[in-house]
Amino acid sequence: MTKKKTNSDSTSKKPKTELAVGVLGSGSFATAIVKMLVENCKTVHWCVRNEFVKGAIELRGHNPTYLTAVNFNLKNLKLTTDINEMVSACDIVVLATPSIYLSDSMDKLNCEYGDKIFVSAIKGIIPKVNNVVAHYLKDEFKIGFRNQAVIAGPCHAEEVAMERLSYLTVATVEEENSKKLLDIFSSDFIKVSASKDILGNEYSAILKNIFAIGAGIASGLGYGDNFTAVFVSNAIREMETFLEAIYEAPRDVNESAYLGDLLVTAYSLFSRNRNLGNLIGKGYTVKSAIQSMNMVAEGYYAADSIYQTAREKGLKLPIIDTIYGILYEGKNAEKQYRKLTAKLN
């Protein structure tokens, strides 16, 4: 059951940080992040999609569309629809839009932002540049990796809304930034670990969405728990192969940010990527499955880009190949999975 609870404590207790923090986005994960931040920040600057959303939050104290049970104390929020107003006011900016919409907002950025920390909570490929957020920010906005961070980890927004204990990983190369970010995100219901693997965390968060579509397809086709376990154990090995090829670093893919995030997405009924796959497995066309969902399934867009990268690098990733074939080449899910079963072990 969902707890109805206002973050009323936040006005009385001393905020843990004096830093000004902002969030871009008004979907479910953006809303969950604002909920995490009001635990620690006096004011959270929240840049939402449009005036309707802004007005609705200011009127009702909750997001009108996502995580509607999360009630905010409006004294803790500074709402805007202007990215420049939000970024100018902040030391740390958390980007939390769906990946396909990020450039719509970022294209409007024209204020000074050289000394800000940009934290990506986006788990997808930016279509405009066909690349991950870290490279998009670096190449298009000259935001160096030292001013960037990635938050990852098994963290369904719906459970954050309910204040169910969740773990985040903050990846950043600067020790000093790492401490700041641990401070602003840690709370009674959020535990935060530090990592230096920005690209690995970003790619793993993207890959897991594709694998979750695959787990959903298996479920929709009628495969059972035994098969799903084999599928996921092959998926984490494909993830490791991909990450090593993209960016070699000392990493253990069994840490929560990698395996944990894959598990929560592949096994949870909250996962929109898994649900998309499930519909496809049940026989929906890819197009109608996408249309029937009112949330963006990041894995769909990512599958194309990741497949191309894997091909360029000559990687052998049977699960990624199979999902790409089903999503983009109109191949029959049932037949493709029958072939895939022979390649797993």
Add this chain to the structure above:
Amino acid sequence: MTKKKTNSDSTSKKPKTELAVGVLGSGSFATAIVKMLVENCKTVHWCVRNEFVKGAIELRGHNPTYLTAVNFNLKNLKLTTDINEMVSACDIVVLATPSIYLSDSMDKLNCEYGDKIFVSAIKGIIPKVNNVVAHYLKDEFKIGFRNQAVIAGPCHAEEVAMERLSYLTVATVEEENSKKLLDIFSSDFIKVSASKDILGNEYSAILKNIFAIGAGIASGLGYGDNFTAVFVSNAIREMETFLEAIYEAPRDVNESAYLGDLLVTAYSLFSRNRNLGNLIGKGYTVKSAIQSMNMVAEGYYAADSIYQTAREKGLKLPIIDTIYGILYEGKNAEKQYRKLTAKLN
């Protein structure tokens, strides 16, 4: 839904092997194994617990208590309650009793068995010797590792009964035995991989039961999917630490026999170990939780032995320690889990 289906093909088609194969045990996994074997063997020699079970199977064509929907063609079965009759008739003997009952049967063994292959499908510690099956067979019966094998993998009996595609791993040091075992287990619904890691496979199958109790406790206490994902990602790392300390071998714990088996047990509602934990998390005493189940939860017995071994080896395994404390020292699950959450990452 459970398919009602008799293995009627088995009488008409040519069996894949001429080897004589036997199974010891009449629980759900033993029954699932007999179902796998009748696909490939002309006759399966099945040594069951007592005359009642033998008579019931001979009368009705199915096990009266477990996987009752699996109907056998009696022409494929040679039932007995005498372990010596079964072992004498066979080249390969699959041991599939609960671990606590194995020695009751094995103590009666007095026929020649030096040239037989003994395959353990048991996932637990033998109380009499406080050791795994591989060592019990070697020390007590002089059955060397070359005449042994272990079958592991994410393979819930209930799904085998439904002929849902499942993957097994056969661990054996002898190449020749490996081929024989692949032949007798592989079928349309069972895919088999080979491994040489007998002890690693046996211990991982034991450890995963303990972790599944832990996942169940978390669920019973009200922790959500985000936490479970973190829990399992820590569990597989504890498993790796333990296996490396017990027996160093080139192994990837993300293969299906290790991670896959952990996943199916920790996530599946079929898992009796997870269910035991769930009851404890909901507030049942350990004793009443055990009594309320009519199947043996192997993880309960294993937790004691594994905890002691880990202590002797000086291993730091916070999940194992926590579960041991709850199961054997009467510690409060809620408090212990609150402490545990600070140790996971």
